[in-house]
Amino acid sequence: MKSVTYTTNPGDRFNRLVVIEKADLPRLKGRWHCLCDCGARSIVHYWQLHTGGTKSCGCLTRERAARDSQRRAAAELLLPPTGEARRRSFSAERLRALLVLDDSTGIFRWRVDRSIKTRAGDVAGTRARNGRHLIKVDSFVYTRANLVWLYVTGAWPKHEIDHINSVRDDDRFSNLRDVDRTTNQQNMRSAFRNNKSTGLLGVSTEGRPGKFFARIRANGKSFRLGCYSTAEEAHQVYVDAKRRLHKGCTL
Ligand SMILES: [Zn+2]
Incomplete structure (x- = not known):
C-alpha cells in the first residue's frame, strides 16, 4: 500500500x-x-x-x-394548485366562457355542447336533495349560488352565500349576499322539523300544553321572552326580538 x-x-x-x-x-x-x-x-x-x-x-x-x-x-410556484386552491382557481373568465347566466332567474345555460346528453342551451346542473342547485364543471362540483356570485362580481365569495328569501335554489344575484356563518344562521325563517310542539320559529310549549313560550338566542345566550296563551302571539314577540337582535334577519 x-x-x-x-x-x-x-x-x-x-x-x-x-x-x-x-x-x-x-x-x-x-x-x-x-x-x-x-x-x-x-x-x-x-x-x-x-x-x-x-x-x-x-x-x-x-x-x-x-x-x-x-x-x-x-x-x-410552477406546480398546479391542488384541493381547495384548485377548486378556487376556476376563474370568472372560464365560467363566462362556458356558461351564460340569465339574470332574471339565476339559471345558467351552457354556451357549448358538453356531451351527447348535455347540449348548448341546456340548463346547467341539477337540484340536490338539500335544496341547493349544483353544477359540475372542470371536474369540481360548485353550488350555483357561488358560481352566480363569481359570474357577477368576478371573485369568489369571502364567506358563505346566504339566500335572502331562504329559498336555496333561488340563485338570482339580487337574492344572494356574502355573509359570515352566524349572520347566515340568523336568517332562518321556519322552525326545525323536530320542533313538533308548535312548528313556529322561536316558540315552544316546553312540555306544558296550552302555554306558549317565546325564547331567542343571541350572542351565545338564550333569552326568555315570556309566556303567551297563543302560539301566534309568542311567535310575533319572537320575530320582533329577532329583528332587533339578529343582523342577519330578513323576516
Ligand atoms: Zn467563507
Whole structure:
C-alpha cells in the first residue's frame, strides 16, 4: 500500500480557503488557520483541506442551501394548485366562457355542447336533495349560488352565500349576499322539523300544553321572552326580538 504524505504551507489555496499558519492547539494536531474568500477565518485539519472535505469556512454550504431553497420555492410556484386552491382557481373568465347566466332567474345555460346528453342551451346542473342547485364543471362540483356570485362580481365569495328569501335554489344575484356563518344562521325563517310542539320559529310549549313560550338566542345566550296563551302571539314577540337582535334577519 502506497502511503501519501501531504505537505501544507502558508499561502496554499484549497478552494475558498488560503492557509495562514499552523494552529497551536494542545492535543489537536495537524490543524491550520485558514482565511476564507468571504473574509472569515477558520481552523481546518490538513486532511480535510487536501481531500476537499472542507472547501470554505461554511459559507459555501450556506450559499448552496439558500440557492436550493429558492429553486424549490420557484418550482412549487410552477406546480398546479391542488384541493381547495384548485377548486378556487376556476376563474370568472372560464365560467363566462362556458356558461351564460340569465339574470332574471339565476339559471345558467351552457354556451357549448358538453356531451351527447348535455347540449348548448341546456340548463346547467341539477337540484340536490338539500335544496341547493349544483353544477359540475372542470371536474369540481360548485353550488350555483357561488358560481352566480363569481359570474357577477368576478371573485369568489369571502364567506358563505346566504339566500335572502331562504329559498336555496333561488340563485338570482339580487337574492344572494356574502355573509359570515352566524349572520347566515340568523336568517332562518321556519322552525326545525323536530320542533313538533308548535312548528313556529322561536316558540315552544316546553312540555306544558296550552302555554306558549317565546325564547331567542343571541350572542351565545338564550333569552326568555315570556309566556303567551297563543302560539301566534309568542311567535310575533319572537320575530320582533329577532329583528332587533339578529343582523342577519330578513323576516
Ligand atoms: Zn467563507
